[in-house]
Amino acid sequence: MDLKEKAGNVFEREALRRELQAMLSDYLEDREVRALSWNELLYIFLTSAVFGSLVESLWCRVSNGFWERRTSVLFGDLSFAEAIGGTFLTVVLRNDLDARPGDIFVKSLFWGTVLEYIMSWGEETFTGYRSWDYSDRAFNLNGRVCALYSGFWGALGVAWAKLIYPGLRDVYDKFPERVHTPIAKTVIPLLVADIVVSIIAKDRFTDRRAGVPATNAFDEWVDAHFPDEMIIRAYPNSVKVDRDGNAEADTLNGTNARALEEDTLKAKVKALDHMSEEEKAEWLEALLLSLRTRRRAAKAEN
Numbered sequence: 001m002d003l004k005e006k007a008g009n010v011f012e013r014e015a016l017r018r019e020l021q022a023m024l025s026d027y028l029e030d031r032e033v034r035a036l037s038w039n040e041l042l043y044i045f046l047t048s049a050v051f052g053s054l055v056e057s058l059w060c061r062v063s064n065g066f067w068e069r070r071t072s073v074l075f076g077d078l079s080f081a082e083a084i085g086g087t088f089l090t091v092v093l094r095n096d097l098d099a100r101p102g103d104i105f106v107k108s109l110f111w112g113t114v115l116e117y118i119m120s121w122g123e124e125t126f127t128g129y130r131s132w133d134y135s136d137r138a139f140n141l142n143g144r145v146c147a148l149y150s151g152f153w154g155a156l157g158v159a160w161a162k163l164i165y166p167g168l169r170d171v172y173d174k175f176p177e178r179v180h181t182p183i184a185k186t187v188i189p190l191l192v193a194d195i196v197v198s199i200i201a202k203d204r205f206t207d208r209r210a211g212v213p214a215t216n217a218f219d220e221w222v223d224a225h226f227p228d229e230m231i232i233r234a235y236p237n238s239v240k241v242d243r244d245g246n247a248e249a250d251t252l253n254g255t256n257a258r259a260l261e262e263d264t265l266k267a268k269v270k271a272l273d274h275m276s277e278e279e280k281a282e283w284l285e286a287l288l289l290s291l292r293t294r295r296r297a298a299k300a301e302n
Contacts, residue, residue, distance in 0.1 A: 036091065038184075039183075040172055042183075042188070044086050044087050045084075045087045046187065047168060048083045049080060052079035052081065052083060055082070056079055060237075064255060064258070064264055068236045069236060070237065071234055072198070073194045073195060074230070074231075074234050075194050078194075081119060084119065088115050089156070089160045090160075092108070092111050093107070093165070094165075096161055097161050099161070104154075104158045104161050104162075105154040105155065105157060105158050108153050108156065108161075109150050112150065112156070116153070117142075117144045117145045120143075124245075127199075127202070128241055129239060130241055130247060131237055201222060201226035204219060205228060208228065231252075233253075236252055238251060240252070
């Protein structure tokens with residue numbers, strides 16, 4: 001390649017760079033990019049953690065037929081999966097509040113699925129536990145994500161952008177500026193301390209289950225103050241996974257076995273998952289027939 005050709009390529013690249021820069025500038029001028037403050041993200045994280053834990057506990061009652069705690073730390077009912085999810089949706093959708101619901105659904109479905117896979121992989125890789133497993137679901141990927149819950153992410157994104165986040169933002173905007181710093185300085189150290197203590201306690205719990213004795217005074221102190229019962233009560237839905245990726249048959253609290261013993265929603269869904277395509281078609285036909293019968297009966301009474 002001679003000097004003239006090289007110079008031509010340089011000019012072409014520079015022209016392309018300027019064209020792309022101009023397109024980006026035009027795009028940003030037509031699109032309001034909403035900034036997020038660290039205080040707002042902190043409030044979103046905490047609100048999502050609290051309500052996420054509450055929703056998870058209620059769902060456990062509905063699906064399993066009994067109450068169980070759903071939390072990510074020993075002290076306080078805070079679910080970090082929902083906290084991270086709420087914060088993530090806020091960042092991803094902050095400029096799409098006026099977008100079409102269909103567009104929000106697709107965007108939330110994709111990015112929510114990516115996030116859920118990363119969270120599942122991260123929990124298993126760094127803690128040796130799983131909090132969910134979709135291996136029995138249709139169209140799942142390594143049991144970490146599946147089509148059904150990806151659809152839930154899409155629906156949640158629409159609700160978040162159109163209803164939940166705007167409502168939360170209106171509440172946060174009413175907070176006086178002078179309270180932001182004291183709240184952050186109080187909450188963040190407590191949250192970090194709770195996380196650190198929870199990690200240490202659960203790690204020592206795992207060692208005890210593996211038959212590893214306390215080797216120093218600190219281990220003995222942890223064993224005395226954070227017994228097995230306390231860890232299982234905090235993390236009843238956790239499933240231990242070995243280094244080869246093999247999961248134990250049930251959760252720490254035997255949640256699945258208890259739920260499947262009764263006529264619970266989880267038992268019905270489990271049975272549906274194991275049906276053949278013909279059996280699922282028959283089940284759906286019977287369900288639709290039952291719904292039509294009930295509708296006719298309701299009309300007859302009116």
